[in-house]
Amino acid sequence: MSRQRPEVGSEQFKCDSSQVLHQFRPFNNDVTGNRPRDAADLHTRRDRSVKTPQRSRTMNFQVSAQEEAVEKFLDAASRGDLTQVSTLLTHGPSLINQTGNNGWTALMLAARNGHFHVVEALLSNGCDKFSVNGSAQTAYDIAKFWGHKHVSNLLSRTDDGCQRVLPGCDLGQQENYFGRETLDRLSAKRTDKAWLEAKQSDADTVYLIFSKLSPMVTSPQDDSTGGENKLCRFRFEAVQDLLQKPATVLVFLGVERRKKPSSSSPSQTKEGVQEPPAWFAVGRDEDAAELLKRCREKNCSFPKAPNRDLLKLSEEEAGVVAQARSVLAWHSRYSFCPTCGSSTKLEEAGHKRSCLNSACRSLQGVHNTCYPRIETSPLID
Numbered sequence: 001m002s003r004q005r006p007e008v009g010s011e012q013f014k015c016d017s018s019q020v021l022h023q024f025r026p027f028n029n030d031v032t033g034n035r036p037r038d039a040a041d042l043h044t045r046r047d048r049s050v051k052t053p054q055r056s057r058t059m060n061f062q063v064s065a066q067e068e069a070v071e072k073f074l075d076a077a078s079r080g081d082l083t084q085v086s087t088l089l090t091h092g093p094s095l096i097n098q099t100g101n102n103g104w105t106a107l108m109l110a111a112r113n114g115h116f117h118v119v120e121a122l123l124s125n126g127c128d129k130f131s132v133n134g135s136a137q138t139a140y141d142i143a144k145f146w147g148h149k150h151v152s153n154l155l156s157r158t159d160d161g162c163q164r165v166l167p168g169c170d171l172g173q174q175e176n177y178f179g180r181e182t183l184d185r186l187s188a189k190r191t192d193k194a195w196l197e198a199k200q201s202d203a204d205t206v207y208l209i210f211s212k213l214s215p216m217v218t219s220p221q222d223d224s225t226g227g228e229n230k231l232c233r234f235r236f237e238a239v240q241d242l243l244q245k246p247a248t249v250l251v252f253l254g255v256e257r258r259k260k261p262s263s264s265s266p267s268q269t270k271e272g273v274q275e276p277p278a279w280f281a282v283g284r285d286e287d288a289a290e291l292l293k294r295c296r297e298k299n300c301s302f303p304k305a306p307n308r309d310l311l312k313l314s315e316e317e318a319g320v321v322a323q324a325r326s327v328l329a330w331h332s333r334y335s336f337c338p339t340c341g342s343s344t345k346l347e348e349a350g351h352k353r354s355c356l357n358s359a360c361r362s363l364q365g366v367h368n369t370c371y372p373r374i375e376t377s378p379l380i381d
C-alpha cells in the first residue's frame with residue numbers, strides 16, 4: 001500500500017526549514033525574479049542557515065523582522081536546537097504556531113526530524129498540535145510516518161499544555177441527531193406472532209401515526225417561543241380500526257429501554273417484572289385530515305417540511321422517528337417484488353416484504369430484496 005510522504009524532507013536529505021521557507025516569503029518570486037528552484041538551489045540554501053547575512057546581501061532579499069524571526073524559529077526547531085527555540089519563544093511567544101512553506105509548523109519540523117525535547121518544549125508552551133500542513137498531516141502523523149515512535153507517543157498524549165484533546169481519547173462520544181437509539185428494537189421478537197399480538201393490544205403500547213412519512217406532532221401554541229414539537233402518542237383503542245385497513249403499514253419499532261433492576265430486589269420473579277412498553281409506527285398515506293382528528297392534543301399536524309420541522313423534536317423522539325421513517329420509506333418504494341414484479345405482503349412485524357408469487361425465486365433462501373436497509377434515513381422525502 002503506498003502512502004503519501006511528507007513533501008518536505010526526503011530520504012536523501014533531512015528536512016530543513018530552509019526548504020520550507022523557500023516559499024514562505026510572500027514576495028520571493030517577485031523580488032528575485034528568476035530564483036532557480038532546482039535541487040542545487042535547495043542545497044545552496046540548505047547550507048545558508050548559518051550564513052543568513054551573506055545570503056541576504058547576495059539575494060537582495062527584503063525580509064521583515066517578523067519573517068526573519070519565523071525563519072530562525074522554524075530553522076532552530078528543524079535542527080533540534082532547543083536553546084534557540086526556547087530563547088526565541090521567550091522573546092516572541094506568537095512564533096509558536098507560525099507556519100512556513102505548505103503549512104509546516106515548528107512542531108512538525110521537530111517531529112519530522114525526531115527532536116523529542118524540542119517537541120516537548122513546544123507542547124509545554126501550548127502549541128497547537130492539531131494544525132495540519134498542506135497535505136493534511138498533523139505533527140503526530142509526520143512523526144509516526146518517519147518512525148520517531150518516542151515523538152509520536154509524546155504527541156498522542158493528552159496531558160500536555162494543549163488546549164484540545166485528540167479525538168477519541170477523552171472526548172465525549174460523538175452523537176448524531178436522529179441517531180439516538182431510544183428503543184430496544186428486539187428484532188428477535190419480529191417473528192414471534194403471539195408476543196406481537198399481545199403487545200399490540202397492551203394498554204401501555206405506544207402508537208405513532210405517520211402520513212406520507214411525516215409523523216403526527218403537536219407544536220407549541222406560540223411558535224415564536226421556539227419550543228419543541230412532540231410526537232402524538234396513541235393507545236391501541238385509538239388506532240384499532242386503522243390496523244384492520246389493508247393500506248395501513250404497521251411497523252414494530254421496539255420496546256422502551258429500562259434500567260436494569262437494582263440488586264436490592266433480586267427476588268423479583270419473572271412474572272413480577274413488568275415488560276417495558278412497546279412502540280409501533282402506523283403508516284397511512286390517505287386521509288391525513290381525518291387522522292389528525294383522532295388526536296386530543298391541540299396544534300397537531302404532519303410536518304410538510306420534515307428536513308426542518310423534525311429538528312424541533314427532542315433527540316429521543318428524533319431517533320424513533322428516524323428509525324420509523326427509514327422503514328416506512330422502504331415500504332412506500334418497494335411495494336412490488338424486485339425479483340418478479342408481483343405484489344408483496346408484510347411480514348416480520350413490518351420488517352420484511354414477501355412475494356405473493358409462490359414460484360418467485362425470492363422465496364427461496366434469504367434475499368436482500370426482502371428486507372430494508374437498516375441505516376436510519378430521517379431526511380428521506
Ligand SMILES: [Zn+2]
Pocket residue numbers: 337338339340341342355356357360361362
Ligand atoms: Zn417475486
